[in-house]
Amino acid sequence: MIETQTYKQKLEEERKLLVQELSSVGVKQPRNPADWEAREEAPADTADIHVVADALEEVEERHGLTDTLEQRLADVTAxxxxxxxxxxxxxxxxxxxxxKERLDANPAARTCTAHMA
Ligand SMILES: [Zn+2]
Structure with missing residues (x-):
């Protein structure tokens, strides 16, 4: 028998944190609240190629982070x-x-150890 109450608490805490993090790196899509889009600030108004490159790199990073957080949030919600x-x-x-060990390590696990992706 699994003690869901403990995991529920952990999952709810994690969900709160994920939503917080997502709000700082992404923008919730009004049409699909489960979909987050990385914030994109326009690169500085400059012709300096290095500044523009840095800004673009940052946007790339935020895309990756947003995807990771979004995926994790989907697992936790599920x-x-x-x-x-x-x-x-x-x-x-x-x-x-x-x-139990697997759920302790990852309360959002969808599969048993044998079927880990
Ligand atoms: Zn299995």
């Missing part, structure tokens, strides 16, 4: 809805119970 549905802690691949 785990929370599995708690609501009463299916939390079962492997999406084989339907077996996910090892």
């Amino acid at each position: 785990a929370l809805s599995r708690i609501e549905e009463g299916t939390y802690g079962t492997c999406e691949q084989c339907g077996k119970e996910i090892e």
Whole structure:
């Protein structure tokens, strides 16, 4: 029997943090609240190629970070809805119970250790 209450708390805390981080690097898309777009400030008004290159690089980095955070947020949200549905802690691949150690390490895990991607 999995103690979902503990994991639920962890997941809710993580979700809060992720949303905070996403708000600082990304902009929530009004049409799809689950989709975040990296903030894009226009490169400084300058002809200096180095300044422009730096600004573009920063935008690239933010894109990557936004994607990572968005993916993580999706996993956490999915785990929370599995708690609501009463299916939390079962492997999406084989339907077996996910090892406690794995859930302790990652409460948002979708699969058992054998079916880790
Ligand atoms: Zn499995």
